[in-house]
Amino acid sequence: MSGSQALDSFLDKWRARWPEWAVAEVFVPPGQRARAVAWFALLQELDDILNVQGDPLPADAKLGWWATELCDWQAHRSRHPLGRLLEPADAPWQRLADALPALVDARARASDGDAALAALAGFAGAAAAVEAALLEAPPAVAPALAAQVLASRLAEAGLDAVPQSLQPATDGADAREQARRAWAGWLLDAWPARAGGALPRRVWSALARERLRSFAAARPPGRGGRPMRTLWQAWRAARRRS
Template identity: 35%
Template structure:
């Protein structure tokens, strides 16, 4: 994390998320107005984690970023902050130290087959499920962590640009449609659509607004 990043407003990182997922310009309509700011900041935060874990051609910079994030999340629990997204998220009743500790599994998931990586990701998926339930003000569902494992594997496949990996992730994608919060279900479905394109050896692209509307509506309803 650079000093320049530290001085950026949280909107910079949320805009970075929107640049990669422009569908949210439409999908956000299906999220309650009072939940939108925190949800978008949360999804932007998870994008930062995924980029650090699986992005780039070299592992070392990402490993350093993940270590930085662990320290940062611990600071959030103490009222401190360096990253701008803390302005939107630090006050949420999330167990930030537990989430930071769960990031420990990510370095071991940069490489390897999806089935083995899925098991490694389970502690992080559990921590994310707990955090997202807190964010949405609802109890953790029994299938929430399984959905988060699929989402994490899907994000890894997108970073790798690997069609075979995308096919393997889709083959084990959870069938229970009611898992997670409405925001999580929407993002999971957008991710799944991109994985379908990648698995078909096409360039994953954002969906047109007329396709996002019914997709987001169904996902939000579960």
């Protein structure tokens, strides 16, 4: 596989998970789109490491590889295809590399919602700083990034992602589903309504919040099936400056 094909495979993998983006990106300046999607694809790779099922050792090894790779990006050297679009930026890659162990710690069930957000605070702050440099904008609100990571974890890990304080008292299917939806509702309340940051972040955050809102309300998530609603949400997010 050529370098260009390898890069496209990572970008396409992210787009496949976020089909809404094909509609929403019309509000993102064309010059920002490729780098934004590459950055979001990198964050998705890290989310996958956090949300690994089964034996965590391969994922932990991959996380160690990423830590080394991001340190190399600080010196403008890269091996991963995403580095073609991201590594040239003068971003605090070392800070992000240093924050990666938090993803391993965040797999453990938190005692409550505040503890779950706190476990990702360092990672979210580092990601916000890198994103600000990449997309040449003020940093996003770190709790919004942390909430989005936790929303992704809920979608992938289900009940294992729910803090101890919201775990069901019984093992029935209804009780488990109520616990998951209660956690979704908690995250929505904790997620800052204005994520701030660059325009692509504001748009992606709006899409992710809508998915979580649909889940909390027991509605089908949509995922690209409601283009007019997606356009409206993306337009509103793009207009907001803070």
